[in-house]
Amino acid sequence: MPSLIYSVGYLKGQFSRRRIMLLNVLGFLFIVSMAAVVTAGNTIFFLIVWELMSLLSFFLVIFEHEHEQSVTAAKIYIVMTHIGTAFIIAAFMLMYRYSGSFAFETIRSLSPAMPQPIRNLVFIFLLVGFGTKAGIVPLHIWLPYAHPQAPSHISSMMSGVMIKTAIYGIIRFIIYILGVNVGWWGILILALAVISCLVGVIYALMEHDLKKLLAYHSVENIGIILLGVGMSMLFYSMNLRYLAVFSLIAGLYHLINHAIFKGLLFLGAGSVYKAIGTRDMEKMGGLIKTMPWTAGFFLLGAMAISGLPPFNGFVSEWLTLQAFFLGGLNSSGNLKLFLGLGAAALAFTGGLAAACFVKAFGITFLALPRSKQAQQAKEAPVSMILAMGILAVLVIIFGLAAVPIIKVLALVAGYATSIDIKDMTFSLNNFVLSLQPAQEAFLSPGLIAFGLLIFGAGAVAAYFLFNRPKVSRYKTWDCGYYKLDSRNEYTATGFSKPFRLAFSFFLFPYKRTQKIRESFYHVKSFSYETHTTPVFKKYFYEPLLGLVFKTAGIMRKIQPGSIHLYIGYIFLTVLSLIIFMGKF
């Protein structure tokens, strides 16, 4: 697995040599640090490179420091990531306390001897620590700020690879080193994953900043990956060995897929940003004509992330759904219902993601341009197209060549869970996935692609043969009024209106309208804005922050700024320490 993550990260690093030297150096070090994270063999080295990775990515986020937003984003990011690191350090110290070693293998061999409450505590600490980096709801707060602010190829790496190192951390430290022995760990992760999926995709639907939308989709996809990981932990604790391996394969498969298509989408969004100088979707439109390559690749990425066959996202989402189904078959009572609801949540997420990407692609690339910049957009340079092209090829390959990939992932999953996978087969032959003996179901993305091609060719033939009638081009149907222009088009905000109303119990949308009048009868212009209330920020972080400031205020009372008093404090401290030492 390290090599897999590394290769994905490395390949993507190759594409992005289009910015200035410093950025290249930082970006390169960032890739190296991410690679180092997954190759670390003991906790001390792991922490050092983990921190290095966090700091480098902080510098990359703040790279465009002349923008106010970048600075804010970077601040939120650095605070959140350090809270996460603090929890990881605490977990590592607890592990050291009971094993006396920093080496992974030693801790692993001694971890079963740890008392259960301590194991639970370590689990929670690791989950919070890595969850912050991965962007699990409600720790996702930094993600939609930081990812869009970094240069696009860095965003693609942060979203594609960096948050995956956190998943690596969860698999490495919780599944491999700590070892799962109670069921509620998996259930907790599953529940958090379901919430992350839904919250991520709902916020993404509301967003009309293209890169922020993609960042929220990272939250959603991390959720999908964690569905696989969480199920694996749950099934492992239930001693369902085949399913534990199978679910982990599904999670890992989605992890790689997400790295590929999210990288592709961020690069596509980056070239759109470069061409028209804004990330606001309401000012885009019609780009498919001026930027055909970018549009084509973005469409491919959008289809993959929506889980449409025969691309890669489809295979991993199908595997995750099947893991839910098979888990439901082999569990009993309430767990069946829980897993059924989990599967439904995943299906819901898939449907919403498809809606979101219809919006993202349709508003950005289709119809008429909504601004002058969009009208004059130029196609991205060859190097950027090439970079997207390579990722696009990977999207197709990872969809069609599912069988060999699953075989490789099975080795990884078997290693991580220490389950012998020799007698497990996941395929019928090189093209057909098989769930036997768990159930009689098969899937072959290759055959589906073949069917689509054959029938598509048939449809094309039926269309063009048989003396084709006249085809003419004319303006869009305008109900007999004037000629339609881009102001009549559906907007991103309009597209997501049904969703905004449907989820109003969670989003608390509000609107601001303002009329600018010349006189009472004549309204000169009218502005209309809709906003959604950021629930987590308002009800979780702001009270927390308020509490911090309040305590800081209390603390200030004992810090009046007088040097004499401070010397007195030092004296008191030393005195009490001496008394304390003397007593023990």
Added chain:
Amino acid sequence: MKIILIFSQFCLLVVLAPLVSGFIAKIKNNLRMRRGAAVCQPYYNLRKFFVKGEVISDAASWIFRATPFVVLAATLTALFLAPAVIAANPAVLAGEFLAIIFILALGRFFLALAGLDAGSSFGGMGSSREMFISSLAEPAACLAVFALFLQPGTTNPELLGMINGLRLANIFAALGLFMVIIAETSRLPIDNQETHLELTMIHEAMILEYSGRSLALIELAAYLKQLLWFMLLGQILFPATVSYSAGFIPLAVTSLFFLAKIFVIAGIVGVVEILIAKMRLFRVMDYFGFAIVMGILAIVAAIMGI
């Protein structure tokens, strides 16, 4: 031999699909005390669209041109995976029930994009609403399939039927799935195929810019999708009736039974359509809430073993 049989079955299904729509329209009209159009009217419509000239919007891109092909290809592929009369179709190797739902989503994705492509607000409205409704339908469908799956332990649609007779779980699941099918085939109370009023149309709004031969392909795809859903529902509601023998008499009997299943379901859909008025768009959430509750009940029933 079997390959030939399967292909001829597939071709017959394609030919049959528009008839189902004609049948539903006829039932609706007769129940309203009208004579109504001929049962074969959908065929006439298809022929008319097929020979007529086509107008394409200036604003539209290649997505608009490609969509009819993608939609038809996706629907045909999905139809090929579904069981009809002949058992042990080798196509099960390509995908199962969940894959069928995923493949249908491919067609819908492109239709929604095409709706946005011409830059008219009708199309955008249709796309937005279609994606809204389908995303709500997805969890309901998933729960129903999950509950059905729990008994035979497979999502292979051929085996996913009533194996051990009528059970409460299957009835609840079939009800949930029926509600999904109403939405997926754009029928009342979710959508209305008979109208072109901007307040009520959803599917029709999305394809408003299409004409001529492209429209013919899209309409055919809609008929096929409807038949496919009816087939899947029939597979669940009625005893599993695929024929394992290739002899003439078993094939003829199962074919007749298959037709009876499809037309009974079509009749039910027709009757439901004239009994119910169109729902406001935002009541759709309650509708699918009910479908989801049906799915949960089905799972609970399956857990209790009833």
